[in-house]
Amino acid sequence: EAGVVQSPRYKIIEKKQPVAFWCNPISGHNTLYWYRQNLGQGPELLIRYENEEAVDDSQLPKDRFSAERLKGVDSTLKIQPAELGDSAVYLCASSHSLEGNEQFFGPGTRLTVL
Amino acid sequence: LAKTTQPISMDSYEGQEVNITCSHNNIATNDYITWYQQFPSQGPRFIIQGYKTKVTNEVASLFIPADRKSSTLSLPRVSLSDTAVYYCLVGVGAAGNKLTFGGGTRVLVKP
Numbered sequence: 001e002a003g004v005v006q007s008p009r010y011k012i013i014e015k016k017q018p019v020a021f022w023c024n025p026i027s028g029h030n031t032l033y034w035y036r037q038n039l040g041q042g043p044e045l046l047i048r049y050e051n052e053e054a055v056d057d058s059q060l061p062k063d064r065f066s067a068e069r070l071k072g073v074d075s076t077l078k079i080q081p082a083e084l085g086d087s088a089v090y091l092c093a094s095s096h097s098l099e100g101n102e103q104f105f106g107p108g109t110r111l112t113v114l
Numbered sequence: 115l116a117k118t119t120q121p122i123s124m125d126s127y128e129g130q131e132v133n134i135t136c137s138h139n140n141i142a143t144n145d146y147i148t149w150y151q152q153f154p155s156q157g158p159r160f161i162i163q164g165y166k167t168k169v170t171n172e173v174a175s176l177f178i179p180a181d182r183k184s185s186t187l188s189l190p191r192v193s194l195s196d197t198a199v200y201y202c203l204v205g206v207g208a209a210g211n212k213l214t215f216g217g218g219t220r221v222l223v224k225p
Contacts, residue, residue, distance in 0.1 A: 004157070042201050042215035043158065091157050102148070105157025 004106035025094030118216035136202030
C-alpha cells in the first residue's frame with residue numbers, strides 16, 4: 001500500500017513569492033492534516049480536514065496561508081506571499097478516523113525562503 | 115489545550131531499556147496518548163497509542179497511571195537504530211482539543 005505522498009520534496013523561493021505544496025493521503029483515509037515543523041521542534045498543526053471540511057484551522061495564519069481539499073482526497077497548502085520565517089518542513093499526514101487515530105505522515109516538503 | 119512536557123534529551127547504550135516520561139496535566143477525557151518516532155528528513159512514525167493502564171506491542175510499552183496526567187514510553191533493549199526523536203502526542207481533535215506534539219526527546223543510543 002502506498003504511503004502519504006507529498007510533492008515537491010524541496011522548494012527554494014525568494015521572499016514574497018507564492019508557493020504550493022501537494023499531498024495525496026493514503027487511500028480511504030478521510031482525515032488529513034497539515035503540519036509545520038521548524039528546525040529542532042515538534043510538528044505544529046496548521047489545519048485538519050475531515051473529508052473536504054476543515055474542522056480545525058485555528059493555527060493556520062490565514063493572512064497568507066490557504067488550504068483546500070476539494071474532493072476530500074488530495075490537498076494543497078499555499079503560502080502567498082512567503083516570508084523568511086516560513087522556512088520549515090511542511091508535513092502532511094492522514095488517518096482513518098478521529099477516534100484513537102494513528103496518523104501516517106508523508107516525508108514532508110522542506111521550504112527555504114531566501 | 116493539552117500541552118505536553120518531555121525531557122529534551124536522553125542517552126543510553128545498546129541493549130538497555132529506555133524510559134521516556136511525558137507530562138500532560140490537562141489531558142481531556144476523550145484524549146488518547148500517542149507516541150511517535152522521527153528520524154532526520156523523515157515524517158514521524160507511529161509507535162504506540164493508549165488510553166489508560168498499559169499497552170504493549172512488538173516495539174514498545176506504554177504505561178499510563180490512573181490519573182492519566184503522565185505517560186511513560188518504554189523501549190526495551192534499544193539498538194543504535196533507535197536513535198531518534200520521540201514525540202508524545204495528546205488529543206484526538208474532538209471537542210475542540212488541538213492535536214499537540216510535545217517538544218520531543220532526542221534519544222541517543224551509544225555502542
